[in-house]
Amino acid sequence: MDVIVGGGIVGLSIAWRLARSGRPVTVVDPAPASGASHAAAGMLAPVSEVTYTETPLLRLGMASLRRWPSFAAELAEDAGWADRAAASDGATPVADAGGRGARAGASGGPGAGPPSGGPGVGPFGGLEIGEGPRRGLDLRADGTLDVAFGADDLAALDELAAYMDKLGLPVERLTGRECRRLEPMLAPSVRGGLLAPEDAWVDPRRVTAALLVALDRLQVPLVRARAAGLLRDADGKVVGVRLEPSREPSEIRAERVVLAAGAWSAELADVPVRPIKGQIMRLRSPQPLLSRCVRGTVHGSYVYLVPRGDGELVVGATQEELGFDTRVTAGGLYELLRDARELVPGVSELEVADVVAGLRPGTPDNLPIIGPSGTPGLTLATGHYRGGVLLAPLTAALVLADSGGSGGSGDSGDVGGLGDSGSSRRSGGSGDVGGLGGLGGLGGEEGELAALCSPGRFREIS
Amino acid sequence: MDVIVGGGIVGLSIAWRLARSGRPVTVVDPAPASGASHAAAGMLAPVSEVTYTETPLLRLGMASLRRWPSFAAELAEDAGWADRAAASDGATPVADAGGRGARAGASGGPGAGPPSGGPGVGPFGGLEIGEGPRRGLDLRADGTLDVAFGADDLAALDELAAYMDKLGLPVERLTGRECRRLEPMLAPSVRGGLLAPEDAWVDPRRVTAALLVALDRLQVPLVRARAAGLLRDADGKVVGVRLEPSREPSEIRAERVVLAAGAWSAELADVPVRPIKGQIMRLRSPQPLLSRCVRGTVHGSYVYLVPRGDGELVVGATQEELGFDTRVTAGGLYELLRDARELVPGVSELEVADVVAGLRPGTPDNLPIIGPSGTPGLTLATGHYRGGVLLAPLTAALVLADSGGSGGSGDSGDVGGLGDSGSSRRSGGSGDVGGLGGLGGLGGEEGELAALCSPGRFREIS
Numbered sequence: 034m035d036v037i038v039g040g041g042i043v044g045l046s047i048a049w050r051l052a053r054s055g056r057p058v059t060v061v062d063p064a065p066a067s068g069a070s071h072a073a074a075g076m077l078a079p080v081s082e083v084t085y086t087e088t089p090l091l092r093l094g095m096a097s098l099r100r101w102p103s104f105a106a107e108l109a110e111d112a113g114w115a116d117r118a119a120a121s122d123g124a125t126p127v128a129d130a131g132g133r134g135a136r137a138g139a140s141g142g143p144g145a146g147p148p149s150g151g152p153g154v155g156p157f158g159g160l161e162i163g164e165g166p167r168r169g170l171d172l173r174a175d176g177t178l179d180v181a182f183g184a185d186d187l188a189a190l191d192e193l194a195a196y197m198d199k200l201g202l203p204v205e206r207l208t209g210r211e212c213r214r215l216e217p218m219l220a221p222s223v224r225g226g227l228l229a230p231e232d233a234w235v236d237p238r239r240v241t242a243a244l245l246v247a248l249d250r251l252q253v254p255l256v257r258a259r260a261a262g263l264l265r266d267a268d269g270k271v272v273g274v275r276l277e278p279s280r281e282p283s284e285i286r287a288e289r290v291v292l293a294a295g296a297w298s299a300e301l302a303d304v305p306v307r308p309i310k311g312q313i314m315r316l317r318s319p320q321p322l323l324s325r326c327v328r329g330t331v332h333g334s335y336v337y338l339v340p341r342g343d344g345e346l347v348v349g350a351t352q353e354e355l356g357f358d359t360r361v362t363a364g365g366l367y368e369l370l371r372d373a374r375e376l377v378p379g380v381s382e383l384e385v386a387d388v389v390a391g392l393r394p395g396t397p398d399n400l401p402i403i404g405p406s407g408t409p410g411l412t413l414a415t416g417h418y419r420g421g422v423l424l425a426p427l428t429a430a431l432v433l434a435d436s437g438g439s440g441g442s443g444d445s446g447d448v449g450g451l452g453d454s455g456s457s458r459r460s461g462g463s464g465d466v467g468g469l470g471g472l473g474g475l476g477g478e479e480g481e482l483a484a485l486c487s488p489g490r491f492r493e494i495s
Numbered sequence: 496m497d498v499i500v501g502g503g504i505v506g507l508s509i510a511w512r513l514a515r516s517g518r519p520v521t522v523v524d525p526a527p528a529s530g531a532s533h534a535a536a537g538m539l540a541p542v543s544e545v546t547y548t549e550t551p552l553l554r555l556g557m558a559s560l561r562r563w564p565s566f567a568a569e570l571a572e573d574a575g576w577a578d579r580a581a582a583s584d585g586a587t588p589v590a591d592a593g594g595r596g597a598r599a600g601a602s603g604g605p606g607a608g609p610p611s612g613g614p615g616v617g618p619f620g621g622l623e624i625g626e627g628p629r630r631g632l633d634l635r636a637d638g639t640l641d642v643a644f645g646a647d648d649l650a651a652l653d654e655l656a657a658y659m660d661k662l663g664l665p666v667e668r669l670t671g672r673e674c675r676r677l678e679p680m681l682a683p684s685v686r687g688g689l690l691a692p693e694d695a696w697v698d699p700r701r702v703t704a705a706l707l708v709a710l711d712r713l714q715v716p717l718v719r720a721r722a723a724g725l726l727r728d729a730d731g732k733v734v735g736v737r738l739e740p741s742r743e744p745s746e747i748r749a750e751r752v753v754l755a756a757g758a759w760s761a762e763l764a765d766v767p768v769r770p771i772k773g774q775i776m777r778l779r780s781p782q783p784l785l786s787r788c789v790r791g792t793v794h795g796s797y798v799y800l801v802p803r804g805d806g807e808l809v810v811g812a813t814q815e816e817l818g819f820d821t822r823v824t825a826g827g828l829y830e831l832l833r834d835a836r837e838l839v840p841g842v843s844e845l846e847v848a849d850v851v852a853g854l855r856p857g858t859p860d861n862l863p864i865i866g867p868s869g870t871p872g873l874t875l876a877t878g879h880y881r882g883g884v885l886l887a888p889l890t891a892a893l894v895l896a897d898s899g900g901s902g903g904s905g906d907s908g909d910v911g912g913l914g915d916s917g918s919s920r921r922s923g924g925s926g927d928v929g930g931l932g933g934l935g936g937l938g939g940e941e942g943e944l945a946a947l948c949s950p951g952r953f954r955e956i957s
């Protein structure tokens with residue numbers, strides 16, 4: 034049996050994919066789905082988040098983004114949410130055939146047009162999202178608009194556009210007027226923008242809720258306790274976890290422990306992971322103010338706005354190195370409000386629904402740490418920093434591949450399909466088998482991706 | 496029997512004083528202590544809140560402020576909180592003799608020095624607060640400091656100081672340096688201030704909680720239902736209230752209905768009361784940042800900071816005319832944070848504990864409406880606008896006096912004692928009998944105060 038330590042989006046995704054493949058698995062977490070995954074905005078935006086030094090992260094992000102539609106479709110199906118109406122968009126319910134398209138291999142319902150060019154498909158052959166994941170998980174692929182106010186910002190945007198172009202990334206440089214045509218609520222002071230039309234986003238709270246339902250349906254035990262340490266045998270091999278004192282049972286034996294404890298991972302193993310605090314706010318709007326993600330740099334600090342289907346607008350996020358501090362502070366809230374108002378003045382009228390702080394698991398090189406550690410019996414799946422939601426499908430696939438199993442097309446379906454915008458990208462599951470590349474092993478592109486996040490790159494991990 | 500419609504600080508105070516005097520009374524409220532009283536900061540600051548046109552309000556405020564110490568001491572005693580340790584100041588518990596001083600007539604415990612000049616007594620002969628109300632209700636009389644940033648603000652402060660001087664109010668004009676000597680956390684940009692050393696404050700949430708306990712101990716029925724209308728007999732006399740449909744019982748008969756429904760009062764009677772929204776924030780601090788209330792005008796909007804004994808810092812409040820809207824908005828929160836940071840930059844580091852919006856019951860002349868209406872059987876106690884907490888003791892005393900009863904010294908003890916800083920001002924109750932003026936009627940100063948808030952001044956009230 035595998036024990037997954039950590040019930041955030043990464044740990045739950047791994048548990049779900051393993052359980053789905055037939056492996057016995059147990060999840061240990063004192064409060065599942067309440068940490069960084071609960072705070073996260075859910076941007077799936079490898080393109081607009083690209084920075085000059087982080088092309089490995091871009092590569093991981095692109096590979097995981099491609100997995101999101103089928104991952105989400107299968108999850109919505111497994112959770113029984115494929116037909117679930119969206120919380121608020123008030124649309125008529127989708128037809129059954131469409132809503133259940135994910136697993137049944139049907140066409141994906143309304144909006145599922147031809148492979149490229151139909152509704153929901155971006156000009157660069159972006160993701161196509163089925164009705165199930167869109168309604169159930171609020172998964173959308175309507176792009177990110179990065180805006181600039183001053184001359185310096187504009188110059189930086191031009192440089193970034195040139196760099197992205199060189200990388201072959203799909204972006205469009207827009208004037209201020211073009212930005213406001215796309216997003217009429219933008220501030221009049223916006224002077225230009227960069228559109229990443231294929232960037233996507235999802236509601237991480239819905240995803241973890243769906244994962245918990247799916248795990249429950251698969252009868253995966255969820256032990257609500259804190260893992261206080263690893264059990265080792267005489268040879269040093271990890272053979273399970275010890276639970277915090279006073280718990281019954283006080284330990285769980287396992288063939289493999291998968292450490293997915295996010296910012297808390299360093300408490301259990303020698304991994305270079307530290308907490309990076311983020312404060313984030315949710316506003317409630319009668320109707321959506323924006324139709325895509327909007328981000329920008331205001332007063333030197335970076336802010337983004339993520340619109341949910343139900344009108345909620347997520348405003349994030351601070352970046353603070355303060356240890357295990359999850360207080361929502363006056364200063365953090367002030368910055369979020371100031372910068373959000375600068376981007377979209379109309380947010381002033383919106384109701385404040387929720388403010389939370391989460392701890393991102395940061396690493397020295399901002400890349401996650403995924404794969405077998407130097408210690409037999411211990412696999413790592415941590416250090417996802419700002420990318421836990423984006424990278425969850427890829428992480429689960431890498432851990433599953435390392436287990437020698439495959440739970441379905443979502444695990445590796447698109448691995449060989451870089452740049453392929455054909456039917457394997459559709460919301461259906463069973464139609465994806467054409468792209469199987471490194472199944473059951475770590476060859477091909479999957480092997481390259483695994484190498485990028487290998488624990489072996491850090492000397493202290495043994 | 497009297498039915499009190501409204502379980503905010505005003506309605507509960509009336510019910511408590513009536514019940515204490517031996518009158519049968521019932522309170523009707525769907526959610527007691529959850530409205531404006533829950534939102535209020537609890538400033539008891541008639542001096543620093545004075546404006547040029549509102550001397551009647553000043554007079555009411557001063558009269559009610561003088562009642563607060565004995566009102567609070569008796570309440571703490573009735574609720575069994577006289578010995579209660581403060582939530583957080585960590586001090587050793589007070590001696591029993593001191594803590595119970597209120598009703599027993601003892602000296603008021605530690606800090607209760609001679610009538611004037613001792614600890615807790617301001618230079619102008621301010622209020623002396625016993626240990627019971629200080630610890631139990633966080634009642635403090637350490638003054639308000641009104642600060643100014645620019646030259647215009649300073650000029651306005653000088654004018655206000657001159658006006659207050661003319662009224663004989665105790666204020667001191669301070670330089671910026673003197674302000675920072677009193678409150679070291681003030682912004683360096685503060686250029687001057689006006690200290691009202693006798694202004695006080697209390698924690699309204701603790702007051703309503705104590706009132707609910709005291710009423711429970713007096714076995715006063717609390718009907719958790721909405722009053723949907725007034726019952727009238729054939730002559731038009733009010734004879735009770737009708738409860739919202741589907742409630743059992745569906746009506747309550749009463750000799751007198753006291754309407755204390757705050758912003759909702761106009762739903763039941765023809766009173767010129769409208770809701771004025773206020774958003775307010777509570778910050779949490781390991782130790783208090785301020786030792787007195789601080790207020791100021793920032794960017795043209797008025798902000799105040801009220802420190803609680805447990806380190807909480809209340810930041811208030813917006814003033815918005817939006818009808819029955821109690822949403823906490825991004826814009827409201829932004830203004831509070833911006834202005835609080837301007838006054839005391841250190842608030843940035845504090846945790847945001849709570850943000851709420853309440854509805855103040857506004858009237859055309861900003862004065863409350865207290866006393867018998869033109870309709871037999873209906874007494875009004877509403878329209879307290881920003882002064883519900885300050886004016887609760889006076890309001891209860893006026894309604895009780897109109898009932899021909901007196902429940903103890905707190906009801907009228909200081910009515911005749913304007914300017915008297917002698918022993919009748921002490922935290923004890925039984926020692927206050929020297930000041931009884933208009934007991935059982937509405938003569939003397941009490942009659943004059945009652946005239947100021949008489950419903951008769953509005954034509955529409957019949």
